[in-house]
Amino acid sequence: MLKRILACLLIFALVAAVAPSFDKASASGKTYYVNIDSGHLNFRKAATTSSSIIGKFVKGDTVTVHSQSKGWSKITAKGKTGYVSSQYISIKKASTSTDYKSKAISAAKSQLGVRYLWGGMSSKGFDCSGLVNYAFAKAGKTLPRTSGEMYKKGTSVSLSSLKPGDLMFYATGGGKKVTHVSIYIGNGEMIHSASNKGVSIASINNSYWKQRYIGAKRL
Numbered sequence: 001m002l003k004r005i006l007a008c009l010l011i012f013a014l015v016a017a018v019a020p021s022f023d024k025a026s027a028s029g030k031t032y033y034v035n036i037d038s039g040h041l042n043f044r045k046a047a048t049t050s051s052s053i054i055g056k057f058v059k060g061d062t063v064t065v066h067s068q069s070k071g072w073s074k075i076t077a078k079g080k081t082g083y084v085s086s087q088y089i090s091i092k093k094a095s096t097s098t099d100y101k102s103k104a105i106s107a108a109k110s111q112l113g114v115r116y117l118w119g120g121m122s123s124k125g126f127d128c129s130g131l132v133n134y135a136f137a138k139a140g141k142t143l144p145r146t147s148g149e150m151y152k153k154g155t156s157v158s159l160s161s162l163k164p165g166d167l168m169f170y171a172t173g174g175g176k177k178v179t180h181v182s183i184y185i186g187n188g189e190m191i192h193s194a195s196n197k198g199v200s201i202a203s204i205n206n207s208y209w210k211q212r213y214i215g216a217k218r219l
Contacts (some may be wrong), residue, residue, distance in 0.1 A: 001193075005093050008175070027085075029092065030064070030065050031060070031062050031063070031064060031065075031091075032062070032063050032064075032073070032075070032089040032090060032091060033060060033062060033063075033089065033090060033092065033140055034057045034058065034059055034061040034062070034084075034088060034089055035059065035088060035089065035090050035092075035093075036059050038060075038154065039155055040056040040057065040058060040083075041056065041057040041058075041084055041085070041088045041089075042054060042056060042059060042083055042084070043055035043075075043077065043078075043080070043082050043083075043219075044082055044083050044084070045082050045153060046083060046140070047069070047070070047072035047074070047083040048080075051083070053067075054080055054082050055077070055078055055080060055082070057077070057084070057219070058155055058157065058161075058218060059155075060123065060163070061077070061159065062077070063075040063077040063089060064076045064077065065089070066081075068086050071085060071086050071087065072084070072085065072086060072087060072172075073086045075089075077190045078092070081181045082135070100108075100136075100139040100140055100141055100165075100166070101102050101139070101146075101163075101164060101165025101219075102165070102194060103138065103139035103140075104135040104136045104138065104139040104141070104150065104165060104183065105135070105165060105183060105185050105190055105191070105210070107134065107136075107138035107139060108131060108132075108134075108135035108183055108185075108191045109113060109129065109185075109191060111123060111126065111134070111135075111180070111199045112199050112200065112201070113190075113198060113199060113200075114193075114199045115125055115198040115200055116193050116194060116195050116196070116197070116198045116199075117130075120193075121133055121134055122134070122207075125198075126193040126198070127193055127217040128147060128180045128181050128182065128192055128193050128194075128197060129145060129146050129147045129150065130193065131183050131191075131192065131193040131199055132147075132150065132167065132181050132182075132183060132192075135183065137153060141219070143219075146179045147169060147178050147179060147180055147181035148177070148179070150167060150169075150181055150217070151167075151169050151178045151181075151214070151217065153214070153219060154167070154218050154219040155216035155217060156215055156216070156217060156218075157216050157217065157218045158216075159204070159213075159216065162184050162204075162216055163184070163186075163218065164184060164185055164186040165183065165184065165218075165219075166183075166184045166216050166217065166219075167181055167183060167184070167214055167217050167218075167219065168181065168184055168190055168204065168213070168214075169181055169183045169214040169216065169217070170212045170213055170214055170217045171212050171214050172212055176214065180192070180212075182202075184204070184216065185201070188203055188204055188205060189201050189202065189203055189204065190202055190204050194208040
């Protein structure tokens with residue numbers, strides 16, 4: 001009997017040594033999406049919150065998952081291998097963000113040609129933040145009233161990482177005080193209500209806007 005028990009234990013040990021864990025087998029090589037409500041997801045060197053941060057992700061970023069264990073996922077992204085918390089990534093891409101931003105862009109485009117009106121928030125006329133408020137309200141999202149207040153929301157993103165629906169902020173009076181906001185619509189273009197053209201589309205590389213650019217936020 002003892003020999004039979006020892007034999008079973010030996011077989012179990014050998015299987016455990018060569019077979020991948022269930023988590024590893026189910027996750028290996030799959031693309032996952034970062035699903036966070038706001039802020040950044042830390043990309044760490046080791047599977048612990050005390051480990052050094054080697055990068056950050058924003059909502060919608062993709063990562064390749066190699067294995068998952070004890071609440072951590074070993075991933076590859078941005079040319080590096082490290083770990084992120086498993087609870088903030090998933091196989092399915094969160095669709096709500098893309099959906100409402102697409103709706104907001106469509107709502108803004110429907111107002112092309114409407115005149116500029118200081119304090120305006122309707123088809124009778126828009127100021128810059130009024131147009132953004134109107135567009136996102138049509139998509140079911142409520143934003144602060146002014147461009148300066150909007151700038152305090154969301155997560156900062158670089159120009160090279162812009163996605164349609166991101167908000168772009170400018171200081172038309174010089175300095176660093178935010179006084180203008182637009183919606184990035186893709187292909188290097190933004191839609192906004194400009195004092196000289198009303199609701200219109202402009203290149204983000206336009207010399208006037210480029211030198212007054214402050215930053216961009218992803219809601």
